[in-house]
Amino acid sequence: GSAKAAELIDMRLHVALIGTTFTIPSSYNGGTITTIDRSAFEGCTTIQTINIAATIEEIKDNAFYGCTSISSIIIPASVTTIGEKVFCGCTSLTSITVNDGNENYFSEDGNLYANSIKYKVGANTSYSDTHHYITYTGNTLIYYCEGNDAASFSIPSDTKYIGRYAFYFPQFLISITIPENLEWTSDRAFYYCVNLTQFIVDENNPYYFA
Secondary structure (H helix, E strand, C coil), rough: CCCHHHHHHHHHHHHHHHEEECCCCCCCCCCCCEEECCCCCCCCCCEEEECCCCCCCECCCCCCCCCCCEEEEEECCCCCEEECCCCCCCCCEEEEEEECCCCEEEEEEEEEEEEEEEEEEECCCCCCCCEEEEEEEEEEEEEEECCCCCCEECCCCCEEEEEECECCCCCCCCCEEEECCCCEEEEEECEEEEEEHHECCCCCCCCCCC
16 A cells, blocks of 8 residues: 555665665565555665565556666566656666566566556556556567667567657667567657667558658
8 A cells, every 4th residue: 555655765765875785575564565656766876786575566657767777677476567667767777577477577688578558648647547548458568778788679570569668768779670560659659769760660560661
């Protein structure tokens, strides 16, 4: 509940005192922690390693926004919901791993994908508010790691959707290849892609061309 989420916000204030590694506990004060709250670790630039407890089910918007020293992170099988911009601004992040058994998310080549996407209708909509989002079923690119130094990226052939802020300030990315099966790209999917100059689109894609 909100009390448990509030404890995570309080913990964020003490990260600088703890050091470069922080472990999110599975319980606190007799209760199970299931949520990492909105902006819980936002701007914690000194933290390098986050260990997420296997009890966590939801990671809310901006939870790790601007954690510029984190290079890798592991998502437990228990996580069912990941909000927007959770890892945006993590400029050193090169690898996201999703543990086996997670039914909603998976990783490929270090990037984060989902089996479906919840698209917010309103800017202030919460993911728990079922009346204000649309669900699209199909493999979705959620986040391309900003710390990746590759100049080009080919979106996997079985990807149908690209989520909002999926490409957020990829400093080295110059070219992206769009596969045949890509059907839909969210607004702000290619946000602040300052060096991106080329899209290569599969000639058999019925939705996009370049």
